[in-house]
Amino acid sequence: MRFLATLLIVLWAALPARAEIDIQEVKTPGGITAWLVEDHNIPFVALELRFRGGASLDDPAKRGATYLMTGLLEEGAGDLDSRAFAEAVESQAASFGFDVGDDALSVSARFLTENRAASLDLLRLALTETRFDADAIERVRAQVISGLRSAEKDPNDIASKAFDAMVYGDHPYGSPYRGTVDSVAALTREDLVAAKEGAMARDRIYVSAVGDITAEELAVLLDDLLAGLPETGAPLPGPAKLNFPGGVTVVPFDTPQSVALWGQPGIGFDDPDFFAAYVMNTVLGGGGFDSRLMTEVREKRGLTYGVGSFMVGKDQADLLMGQVASGNDRMAEAIQVIQDEWRRMATEGVTEAELTQAKTYLTGAYPLRFDGNARIAGILVGMEVDGMAIDYARTRNEQVDAVTLEDVQRVAARLLDPETMTFVVVGAPAGL
Amino acid sequence: MRLISLCVSLLLPTLAWAGSTPIRAADEQVSTFTLDNGMEVVVIEDHRAPVVVHMVWYRAGSADEWPGVSGVAHFLEHLLFKATDMLESGEFSKTVSANGGNDNAFTSYDYTGYFQRVAADRLELMMKMESDRMVNLRLDEGDIATERDVILEERNMRTDNDPDALFREQMRAAQYLNHRYGTPVVGWRHEMEELSLEDAQSFYDLFYSPNNAILIVAGDTTPEDVQALAETYYGVIPANPALGPRERPSEPPQRAERRLIYEDARVAQPYVSRSYLAPERDSGDQRKAAALELLSEILGGSQTAVLPQKLQYDSQTAVYTGAWYSGTSLDDSTFNFVIVPAEGVTLEEGEAALDRVIAEFMETGVDADQLARIKAQARAARIYAKDNVQSLARMYGAALTSGLTVDDVLAWPDIVDSITADEIMAAAAEVFDDKSSVTGWVMAEATDKEVTQ
Numbered sequence: 001m002r003f004l005a006t007l008l009i010v011l012w013a014a015l016p017a018r019a020e021i022d023i024q025e026v027k028t029p030g031g032i033t034a035w036l037v038e039d040h041n042i043p044f045v046a047l048e049l050r051f052r053g054g055a056s057l058d059d060p061a062k063r064g065a066t067y068l069m070t071g072l073l074e075e076g077a078g079d080l081d082s083r084a085f086a087e088a089v090e091s092q093a094a095s096f097g098f099d100v101g102d103d104a105l106s107v108s109a110r111f112l113t114e115n116r117a118a119s120l121d122l123l124r125l126a127l128t129e130t131r132f133d134a135d136a137i138e139r140v141r142a143q144v145i146s147g148l149r150s151a152e153k154d155p156n157d158i159a160s161k162a163f164d165a166m167v168y169g170d171h172p173y174g175s176p177y178r179g180t181v182d183s184v185a186a187l188t189r190e191d192l193v194a195a196k197e198g199a200m201a202r203d204r205i206y207v208s209a210v211g212d213i214t215a216e217e218l219a220v221l222l223d224d225l226l227a228g229l230p231e232t233g234a235p236l237p238g239p240a241k242l243n244f245p246g247g248v249t250v251v252p253f254d255t256p257q258s259v260a261l262w263g264q265p266g267i268g269f270d271d272p273d274f275f276a277a278y279v280m281n282t283v284l285g286g287g288g289f290d291s292r293l294m295t296e297v298r299e300k301r302g303l304t305y306g307v308g309s310f311m312v313g314k315d316q317a318d319l320l321m322g323q324v325a326s327g328n329d330r331m332a333e334a335i336q337v338i339q340d341e342w343r344r345m346a347t348e349g350v351t352e353a354e355l356t357q358a359k360t361y362l363t364g365a366y367p368l369r370f371d372g373n374a375r376i377a378g379i380l381v382g383m384e385v386d387g388m389a390i391d392y393a394r395t396r397n398e399q400v401d402a403v404t405l406e407d408v409q410r411v412a413a414r415l416l417d418p419e420t421m422t423f424v425v426v427g428a429p430a431g432l
Numbered sequence: 433m434r435l436i437s438l439c440v441s442l443l444l445p446t447l448a449w450a451g452s453t454p455i456r457a458a459d460e461q462v463s464t465f466t467l468d469n470g471m472e473v474v475v476i477e478d479h480r481a482p483v484v485v486h487m488v489w490y491r492a493g494s495a496d497e498w499p500g501v502s503g504v505a506h507f508l509e510h511l512l513f514k515a516t517d518m519l520e521s522g523e524f525s526k527t528v529s530a531n532g533g534n535d536n537a538f539t540s541y542d543y544t545g546y547f548q549r550v551a552a553d554r555l556e557l558m559m560k561m562e563s564d565r566m567v568n569l570r571l572d573e574g575d576i577a578t579e580r581d582v583i584l585e586e587r588n589m590r591t592d593n594d595p596d597a598l599f600r601e602q603m604r605a606a607q608y609l610n611h612r613y614g615t616p617v618v619g620w621r622h623e624m625e626e627l628s629l630e631d632a633q634s635f636y637d638l639f640y641s642p643n644n645a646i647l648i649v650a651g652d653t654t655p656e657d658v659q660a661l662a663e664t665y666y667g668v669i670p671a672n673p674a675l676g677p678r679e680r681p682s683e684p685p686q687r688a689e690r691r692l693i694y695e696d697a698r699v700a701q702p703y704v705s706r707s708y709l710a711p712e713r714d715s716g717d718q719r720k721a722a723a724l725e726l727l728s729e730i731l732g733g734s735q736t737a738v739l740p741q742k743l744q745y746d747s748q749t750a751v752y753t754g755a756w757y758s759g760t761s762l763d764d765s766t767f768n769f770v771i772v773p774a775e776g777v778t779l780e781e782g783e784a785a786l787d788r789v790i791a792e793f794m795e796t797g798v799d800a801d802q803l804a805r806i807k808a809q810a811r812a813a814r815i816y817a818k819d820n821v822q823s824l825a826r827m828y829g830a831a832l833t834s835g836l837t838v839d840d841v842l843a844w845p846d847i848v849d850s851i852t853a854d855e856i857m858a859a860a861a862e863v864f865d866d867k868s869s870v871t872g873w874v875m876a877e878a879t880d881k882e883v884t885q
Contacts, residue, residue: 041480042818083745086736090805093812112812139744142774146701146751153700155593255698257588288534289513289525299522302581305589325589357530364532368549371481371651372819 021370023380023390026215030223034207035380035390036215039373043113045211046373048381051105052204052315055177057234058195064179065187065195068137068144070100072192073107075136077125082136085122094119096126102173103315104385105199110374113212120221128228130196132189141184148181155259155426162251163261163424171240173317201233202226208380210373240317244420248335251426258331258427259323262338264420266311266318267411269386275399276407277320277415278311282358283350283408284341285309285322290357292345296337297324303334313386320415331429339418346416349409363397461818462828463655464838467662469671470643474828474838475658476650478821484651485822486558487547488566489829491646492639494619495541495612495680495762501631503619506539507583508632512546513537514575517568521575524561531557541613542762543833549822552652556661563665566640576629584625587618595696599705599874604766606690606870607707610681611763641672646832650825683709683764686868695877701751702875703772704783709868712761713831715840721759722848723859724767729806730798730856731755731790732769736805739769742789748774749785762834767863779873790864798853810848 026034055066074089074096076082089096092115097108107127111119151157161176168174178184205226209218244264267277278286285293285308297307309322326334350358370376370393383392425432461477494505514521528535533550548558591597601616608614618624647666649658686709713721732739732755739753752772759765769790773782817824831841 039480042815044815044819046819083736083741086734087801087805090734090736090809093809110816112815135745139748142748142751145775146772149700151700153698256592257585259593288529290522290529295522298582300578302578303585305582305586325585325593327585327588330585357526361529361532364551365529365534366532368481368483368532368534368551371478371483371821374819 021376021393023393024215025390026218026222028219028223030227032202032205032207032222032226034209034218034222035384036208036213036218037210037373037376037380038214039210040212042373043212044110044373045113045116045209045213046377047107047109047111048208048377049107049109050206050381050385051200051233052103052206052385053199053233053236054100054102054104056102056172056237056316057198058172058177058179059191060172062187062191062195063175063183064144064177065191066105066199067100067178068141068184068187069132069192069195069199070098070105071140071144072132072136073098073126073130075140076131076133077122078129078131080125081131081133085126088122089119092119092122094122096123098126100177100199102177106381108374108378116213116221120225124225124228127200127225132192134189137189137192141187144178144184145181148176148178148184151176151178155253155255155257158251158253159259159261159424159426162249162426163263163422166249166422166424167242167244167263167319168240168317169243171316172237173240173314197230198234201230203232205229206381206384208377208384210377210380237316240314242317242319244422246419246422248423248425248432250429250432251424252428253426255427256328257325258328258425258429259325260331260335260423260425261321261323262421262423263312263319263321264417264422265415266313266320267415268318269313273407273411273414276403276411279355279358279362279400279403280345280350280408280412280415281309281311281320282362283354284345286311287358287361292341293322293324293338296341297334301333301337303330303337307334307338328428329430331425331427332431335423335425335432339421342416342418342421345412346418347413349405349412352405355403355405355408359400359403362400366397366400461821462838462842465655465659467642467667469667469669471662471666472646472832473658473662474646474648474825474832475653475655476648476821476824476828477652477654478650478818479652482552482652483549484552484555484649484653485547485549485825486555486562487545487648487650487825487829488562489543489545489646489648489833490639491542491644491678491833492544492635493540493542493833494615494617496639496678497612497615497635501623501627501635502615503583503587503617503624504627504631504635505544506618507580507624507627508635509537509539509544509546510579510583511571511575511632512565512569514579515570515572516565517570518564519561524565527557527561533558539617540830541617543830545826545829545833547825555649555653555658556665559661559665563669566642566645566666567669569636569640571629571633573629576627576632580624580627583618584621587621587624590618591616592621595694595698595874598696599692599694599872602692602694603705603707603870603872606692606872607709607766608764609683609686611683612680613761613763638672638674641675642666642669643671644675646829648825648829650821678762680763689866690870692870692872694872694874696874697876699874699876701772702779702873703752703770704779704786705872705874706769706783706786707766707870708768708863708865710757710765710767710863711759712763712765713759713834713836713840713844715836718759718840718844718847719851719855720859720862721765722844723851723855724757724863725759726803726806726848726851727856727860728755728757728767730802731793733806736802738793739771739786739789742792743771743785747785749777750774750782753786760830760834760836779875783871783873794857794860794864798856800853803853803856807849810845814845 094111307324
């Protein structure tokens with residue numbers, strides 16, 4: 001104990017105050033805005049693109065269309081069929097990742113400086129001249145359906161599906177964005193082309209680049225890369241209407257360990273109490289091994305390997321969620337302890353020591369995220385999508401430091417609500 | 433004691449550094465040296481951000497456990513976050529996070545590792561705490577009971593709740609007739625339930641010592657700074673003379689093909705898995721392993737590989753096929769295949785298709801263009817790898833706890849680049865031997881059986 005106290009006094013003063021990265025805003029003649037960090041140490045570039053909307057833009061009758069379409073972006077483009085395209089990418093030693101979720105379609109690319117032009121030609125083809133060949137559609141469709149069948153027997157997937165359906169109802173968030181076996185089986189080539197037109201448009205694009213490239217080079221590259229995309233895409237869904245009935249819903253499934261998801265209304269990034277809530281959640285269940293939930297559920301009682309709570313900031317909904325996995329005979333106790341901690345935080349808030357510990361952790365850990373081109377590119381594009389200012393990385397720690405004990409107690413009392421806290425448990429839990 | 437040694441190293445640096453001087457590898461960001469007590473040190477420099485990753489790896493994994501206490505290596509890994517002479521239970525991680533860092537640990541067959549990711553100026557604090565728990569752990573019965581529940585829940589989560597993981601356990605148990613690689617890292621449940629304080633203490637007392645450890649520091653630091661700190665904190669811990677050579681039961685000749693059927697109602701997608709016993713990388717002798725690594729890329733490493741092209745593109749026999757091999761292992765490794773048949777294709781037909789494609793490949797040999805593409809990607813991977821020193825650090829840690837040296841790691845890319853098609857085919861011919869293979873069918877009960885029989 002003496003050891004810890006000494007260390008803290010000596011070392012806290014020296015914590016790095018902020019992330020020292022130099023982000024440039026690049027505006028291209030073609031009207032694209034990108035954030036760039038130039039770093040010429042390693043001869044490659046990490047490039048991130050995000051298209052807002054993602055799978056939530058699906059026509060409700062064509063659920064899964066955007067997901068299947070995304071899987072086909074690397075399956076042939078221009079004159080190159082699937083195999084020829086893959087071989088060409090391999091020959092350039094580039095890598096392109098395509099993914100989609102509820103709120104965005106993402107493209108993650110990295111390419112060597114020596115192969116930049118040829119690599120970008122291939123990426124441009126994939127983005128703007130996707131072939132959607134019949135054999136490729138059938139091959140990827142079979143993989144998607146195989147994945148959906150597996151999800152039907154995965155306790156975590158079952159829990160997410162039940163939770164989303166209950167909380168989000170008819171909103172796109174309420175159904176799995178990968179679709180269902182039936183909806184995916186019915187998708188046509190025209191559906192995929194329409195999904196691409198709706199999702200990958202210039203009016204919703206966010207770009208970041210980190211590595212061995214100048215602002216001038218990037219501007220030329222981006223205009224060339226993205227000129228072929230349509231100007232406008234499909235309208236975004238409105239805000240989700242959230243339904244939290246409270247209590248515990250059990251989805252029976254024969255497996256030794258139950259998994260639980262829970263949630264309640266959250267708080268948005270634009271809320272003045274956002275950072276207070278963020279600090280509060282770090283103490284409650286968001287931090288590392290020493291959060292209250294980890295201490296009470298794991299360290300003291302051995303009820304789980306992992307438990308945590310997290311703030312979910314989706315484009316159309318804000319939630320405070322958590323998850324835990326516990327043996328069927330112990331899940332009831334784990335939930336009881338979690339509910340007790342929720343109530344304790346709502347009524348008592350945090351201690352001065354906990355507040356200090358959480359702030360020191362958050363402000364100290366933040367600059368450590370910014371190492372590596374790929375990591376930084378991912379962080380930057382996320383900041384753009386979330387509407388943060390370009391100097392956010394420099395000011396963010398000040399906002400964390402400004403949170404007071406009163407702020408945390410206020411937001412804990414306002415936000416945490418054991419009544420709306422809604423659990424979904426998948427397994428064969430005893431006593432629930 | 434610690435304070436005194438600190439003073440000595442500050443006043444008499446040349447004396448304290450007597451062990452060996454750091455050797456910087458040519459054209460690399462890697463340096464290495466050894467402390468007097470036998471602790472190896474690797475420094476990987478990356479000055480782009482003021483961050484370091486500090487890792488200590490022990491040459492002790494689950495395959496070093498004695499019979500009857502499976503899971504004790506991993507159990508002990510959890511217990512290292514409990515009390516020491518200097519720290520209360522939980523205080524290690526609390527101190528790391530109070531300093532804005534993150535920490536964790538991992539256990540595998542051949543190693544146990546502990547790491548912290550912190551601001552570069554916190555390196556000394558990490559060494560102070562990590563060197564403390566190398567020898568000063570104070571286990572108590574309360575910690576044992578609770579943490580045993582935690583690892584049982586970890587096994588629940590990773591294995592018992594996952595039919596694929598349960599099946600992999602059976603595959604490995606069938607693959608290794610004598611070696612501890614056939615026992616799961618997390619442990620068999622019935623033995624985990626009986627793990628005691630004495631079991632953990634015995635493992636700790638034997639294996640946790642500087643002459644069985646490797647220090648790896650990656651990030652914004654220099655070999656000179658690391659050496660000064662390492663001498664101060666780790667250099668003062670005496671070597672453990674009780675530690676003998678690392679010899680584990682080895683595999684006898686394998687004389688019979690093994691076949692498994694695993695049924696589990698939670699299986700949604702039936703598949704066939706195949707593994708062959710395969711040689712691993714040995715120090716100064718890595719060519720065969722390099723050939724096998726290329727072979728796995730050629731057969732199943734990407735969508736242009738042989739298996740996907742034949743079974744997913746040219747025909748729609750499978751929805752997924754794969755091949756993989758990892759040569760970083762102290763003892764015999766495995767070469768693996770999987771095929772997930774398409775709808776309407778039975779497991780029997782899927783397995784036959786897999787065997788047919790492998791047999792055809794043995795006839796036609798390596799496609800030169802494909803091999804050239806794979807080597808180009810391997811060369812590029814060396815450039816991309818520099819972007820993530822934490823991954824580099826893990827690569828060195830895994831290699832050095834698997835009987836390899838820093839020189840072996842540095843030589844590896846050139847070896848891979850120099851492997852010929854003939855060497856690849858020779859390695860394939862040697863490894864694809866039915867007698868040392870295990871083939872497993874994974875299916876849900878009843879309905880699939882009707883289809884497959």
